[in-house]
Amino acid sequence: MDYSIVAKKILEKIGGESNVNSVMHCMTRLRFVLKDESIVNDEEVKKIKGVMGIMKKGGQYQIIIGNEVSKCYKEILKLGNFSDSSNKTEGSGEKQGIITRVLDVISGSMSATMPAIIGAGMIKVLVVLLTTLGVLSKDSQTCAILSALGDATFYFLPMILVMSTSKKFNINPYTFAAVIGVMVYPDFVKLLGTGDAVSFLGVPVTPASYGYSVIPVILMAWVMKYIEEIVEKITPAVTKNFLKPMLILLIAMPIAIIVIGPIGFLVGKGLSTAMYTIQDKANWIALPLMAAFMPLIVMTGMHWAFVPMALAALANPGGYETLLLVAMLPSNLAQGASSLAVSLKSRNKELKQVASASSISALLAGVTEPAMYGVTIKYKKPLIASMIASGIAGLYAGIVALKVYVFATPSLIAIVQFIDPNGSSNFTNALITAAIAIVGSFVLTWIIGFDDPANEEDEDNEEILNEDIMEIKETALDKMESKSEAVILAPIQGKSVSLSQVNDITFSEEIMGKGAAIIPSVGKAVSPVNGVISALFETKHAIGITSDDGVEILIHIGLDTVKLGGKHFTAHVKSGDKVKAGDLLVEFDIEAIKKEGYEVITPVLVTNVNDYRDILSLIDKDIKEKDELIKVIR
Structure with a gap:
């Protein structure tokens, strides 16, 4: 599986880089936080070879890839400047309910640590297996060291959780690690384990065990967010470098060991008791x-x-x-x-x-x-x-x-x-x-049984798409046919985006055809192909071109600009004119059109899509006139 192709298709179908706030992955899924999920055609995403399914949950658009998700994720990162969504707790997607938010925090914090947890768990399984088979003595030093390797992850789980919870709540992971480190500091653990009353500045410290703990860390991360915000406001700028971190530690540590830690410990113990009750009853x-x-x-x-x-x-x-x-x-x-x-x-x-x-x-x-x-x-x-x-x-x-x-x-x-x-x-x-x-x-x-799908030939089984190269294998039914492709150049200078970004379902849902849209930076449109002008609307906002290869193209400048009646547009061709790629078609005043209240985003469509095997677009690119924009595969 070529995941560079899968990644490009995924990004195109979810609306391009401009529709992505952030992306991360877990063991099997790409987890996108999108600016607008409504523009994504779920069925088109599901059809991508290499995609097993989708899931919308907790403000994330999750695409199930499987065990090779990390490979696909790396290819996604090559296609744009994406941030990690694991630190997004708010501000994207629809507002989440409290239960959804709690589950999102737990899953977001835990999923990142699962490789360490699973790895340590398998080490413990290995120790059990080796000692049971008599290969390893329980009293040997090798067994002790292997056991330490397996146990350390779980005992120091609070420290391992620091990084993922810090991202989730957008707090400094290093000062947070210093606070959580106190909870598993050997001398502090020993002090709590003596059985004697322990206090800090005269305030009792509840004895608790924080090894294996999850809840205290998550609760403290939530509190830490507010501590950092308060300290940020009260510390003078000239003292922030040394005073701010010191105050954060002095405030957070007592709260952690006196209030939040014991509460989290009791909650965890309560959950454990509840589980044992279910187990017993x-x-x-x-x-x-x-x-x-x-x-x-x-x-x-x-x-x-x-x-x-x-x-x-x-x-x-x-x-x-x-x-x-x-x-x-x-x-x-x-x-x-x-x-x-x-x-x-x-x-x-x-x-x-x-x-x-x-x-x-x-x-x-x-x-x-x-x-x-x-x-x-x-x-x-x-x-x-x-x-x-x-x-x-x-x-x-x-x-x-x-x-x-x-x-x-x-x-x-x-x-x-x-x-x-x-x-x-x-x-x-x-x-x-x-x-x-x-x-x-x-x-x-x-x-x-099950509904066994019909065996399909290897149509479109391998695709290699670079900026200007694409190769598609022929199916068994058309091996006698010659393979060909047509290139449609950019008619306008600007930024190419997915049609899903167009605020008109006629274009965003590809009702009129497939292609791309351009956000213009220069107010002139040139011919994207050698061909003939098949239609020029009286209002000059839309031009139809039929290429010498038979590709039917529509360039629609702006949305609802038909209402301008040709105002702010100057045509340089008429219907029936023969044109070459790069010939000037129409000039238009971008700022004047915007002042009239109209969007200037320009869909460039192939309208006779049924005549072709596939239509691929290069989106989220800064393009110039005559740069490659669309590839049409026969």
Whole structure:
């Protein structure tokens, strides 16, 4: 997959660089914050080869790419000057509700740290596996160091969260790190652990453990934002370099250890207690429901709300978790098994390829989004089959009170996370749960079936688009036809933008044709091709040209400028005139038109689009007359 092509198509379909406030990515998705989501044609985005689906949530326009998202992200960054949206908490998109905002903060803070958490979790899984097999002694120094590598990420999670939460709340990460560092400073931890009363300036400090903590860090980041703003206002300019950071630390540290830290600790402990209550009283009901609906929970991002609770549960001595991670085991494996069934049963080459890769990702790595968006959700019946099987497996897990002892994404490789350090049948029950999910989902998908798409030839399978080069493979049906293309030059100097930026649905929804729009900087239009003037409106604001190659082009100067009746326009050609590329067609007064209250943005369209295989435009570029603007592929 050439992600430079995918990136260019994505950027074009979402309205170009000018419609993007910021962009970041998680494990499988590009997350855009757009200035105007309404101008994006979702169906066109979904049709892009390499895009598995879209999701609109929390003010973000999320495009699901899959495991190769980082490659696509790098190509996106090459196409414009984009900022990271992880620090955007407000000011873009529609106003979010409180629940959405809380989930957005949690997911935005946690998602960036997941590589470290997953990596450390897998190290802990490796230690369990090696010690269980007798390859490594629990008392060896190697085991101690490997355990430190696995445990350090979780114990110092508050410090790891500093960077992502700082971006989320737009605060200084280094002063924030200094404040949070106190919470896990060894001597401070030791002081709180003595059992004696601790106070700061006579104010009691509540004993609390902040290792593994998430909630205290997020709450403190929110408070820190206001502390920084207040200190910024009260410190004189000449003293800001030294007085401002000192005051921030002196104000923030006591608030952190006396107020926010204990509150966050109690909230986290309360959530942990609630989870244990569910585990003890109603897990046999909660687990099958959560396992069955986990794909939908992941789609909405609600699973992030459970991550702090899971971490809190595992942080306790001898801790274990029996809800989120346990439910994800059958769900992840069921998604993978369903995709495997699709890959074996489908006759569509492309679907077989996508489904087989997705099944490996879900079964071995626990990454389900490629399977969800590329297979199960897309074809619906496999989703139903996987949810039924996952629910049944979840019911078994709930009945036997299945527990997980290590935080890692559940998968066949990570399943040793279910080994009980004290020895029990828990691991056996995990294997049975996995077997129910895999076999059940595979068989149900095979029996229920799915709508297998017809096998398509490799039309437009490979595209190479540089500024002035494009190559399209011929399909099996037209190999006898010659491949050709036509180039349409820019008729006006200015900036090229996507048609979706035009404030008129006739153009933005490509009703009249496809192409690009230009925001003029010079008030004259020249011919973009060699051809003939097929139409010149009396009002001179619109010119139709038919090229020598048969391409029908419309240049529409401004929006609603027909109402000017030709005022501020001077025509230099008439209908029937033959023209060459670069010949002057019309002159117009940009400022005068603007003063009349009209936009001067100029759509340049190919109107006979059905005669061509594809039409590609170069947008978000400063262009001059006769620069390449549109490529027409026959």
